[in-house]
Each structure stands twice: as C-alpha cells, then as structure tokens.
Amino acid sequence: MKIAWEDIPVGTQSGAVKFIVTDEMVDQHLEAAELDRDWLPGASEDEMKPGAGRIAPIDLISRLWGTELIYKFHNATIGQSVRAKHASTFYKPVRVGMEVTATGHLKTKYEKRDRKFITYELKFSDADGTLLLLDERVLMVLDEGFQAK
Known part of the structure; x- marks a missing residue:
C-alpha cells in the first residue's frame, strides 16, 4: 500500500466530474456492450431515437466515469485492488442532453x-440536484508485492 492502512482517509472525496450526456456516448456504449438499439422494452419511439430526451442505458454513466471518480484516486493513494462487489440503485432515467454532476467518496x-476492503460511493445527479444513480463499489486492496500471473 502506498499509505498506511490506518491513514486511509475515510470520508474523503475521491473524484468529481460534470458532463453532458450525448448521443455519441450512448451509441458507443450500445456498440461496446453489443446492445440492440431497442434495448429498453416499453420505451416509446421518441425515448429511443437520437436527440434530446433519448434514454441512455442504465449503466452508461457509472461505466464511463468510474475511473475518474474512484480508480485515479485509489491507484495513486492506496495502490492495486480487485473489485469485490458492485451495487447500483437507479432512481431516474439519464437522458441525452442532460447535465450530470457526479461525485465519489471513500465511504x-x-x-x-x-x-x-474499501467501499466507494458514487452519486450522479441532474442539474436540479435530483439523484439519478447511487453506485457502491467494494475494492479488495492487494498486497504491495502482488504480481498477476
């Protein structure tokens, strides 16, 4: 570990970002995840077509911003790790054109x-402060000398 276990700063912010959800983000995610264009059953045609209001896949924002909100801090401050657990709670759809503010902290x-083990919590909110997604990840900290085989 880069810092002593007892000195790891519980409660500290691990990252923060603000971004606008775009059609390009959605299209790249759909392609990478090999999802159909009609990935959301029951959605209206307007909610699925490109442009403002299009619903983004539920895991898009946590996948795109996890590195910025957790791993840059963790790798620089603590060291290597392996994800042990991941839980997400979705409160409201994320849509193209929406401004999202995201923060992460060491919980x-x-x-x-x-x-x-270290638990991180990520909060994603819209421009009005309405919670969109709460994401919690538990990382198992690897020993300093750990080498993958």
Missing part, C-alpha cells in the same frame, strides 16, 4: 479474513 474501510 468505509474494513478487514475481513485477513484481507483489506
């Missing part, structure tokens, strides 16, 4: 079975 740290 908890704990030890279990001689392993060290």
